[in-house]
Amino acid sequence: MQRTLIIFKPDCLNQRHVGNVIDRFEQAGFTIVGCKLMRLTPALLREHYAHVADRPFYPNLEAFMSSRPVIVMGLEGDNVVQRVRDLLGPTDSRKAAKGTIRGDFGTDVTVNVVHASDSEANGQIELARFFKPEELFTAP
Ligand code: UDP
Ligand code: MG
Numbered sequence: 001m002q003r004t005l006i007i008f009k010p011d012c013l014n015q016r017h018v019g020n021v022i023d024r025f026e027q028a029g030f031t032i033v034g035c036k037l038m039r040l041t042p043a044l045l046r047e048h049y050a051h052v053a054d055r056p057f058y059p060n061l062e063a064f065m066s067s068r069p070v071i072v073m074g075l076e077g078d079n080v081v082q083r084v085r086d087l088l089g090p091t092d093s094r095k096a097a098k099g100t101i102r103g104d105f106g107t108d109v110t111v112n113v114v115h116a117s118d119s120e121a122n123g124q125i126e127l128a129r130f131f132k133p134e135e136l137f138t139a140p
Contacts, residue, residue: 002080005126007115008071017105031139034074034131072130076139084116
């Protein structure tokens with residue numbers, strides 16, 4: 001069993017797509033092992049997005065991601081990291097196929113509905129970044 005860190009980005013909450021996205025994750029058979037609303041600070045975002053923090057678009061990304069509280073979620077399932085990435089589609093929503101979460105609900109390359117970990121190792125690191133140990137539960 002594998003785990004991944006999901007962030008429902010501000011556009012997803014603003015446009016009220018949260019239920020729809022969770023439904024897709026549930027239909028795929030994944031189990032929610034952690035879930036909370038939180039406001040992401042610039043310091044936390046800089047750590048989470050360290051791989052893009054020196055890119056020109058970063059200030060815009062930070063402003064977007066801190067524009068309102070977001071939902072962070074831990075999901076567990078067989079091969080969940082890759083299968084969630086497949087459900088999302090590519091980073092740029094305009095290039096994402098219809099039927100994918102970003103293709104159906106996303107706006108552009110920044111405003112793209114959901115974050116999901118890109119490897120099993122990063123799933124573990126990112127879950128520890130956003131959740132205290134006691135906020136994550138064992139799937140029944
Ligand atoms: N991003 C952006 N402009 C870009 C590339 C990325 O604003 O040209 C943002 C976008 O919100 C993306 C996040 O930075 O989701 C992290 O980028 P990454 O390459 O890790 O994409 P992801 O793993 O989210 O598909
Ligand atoms: Mg990424």
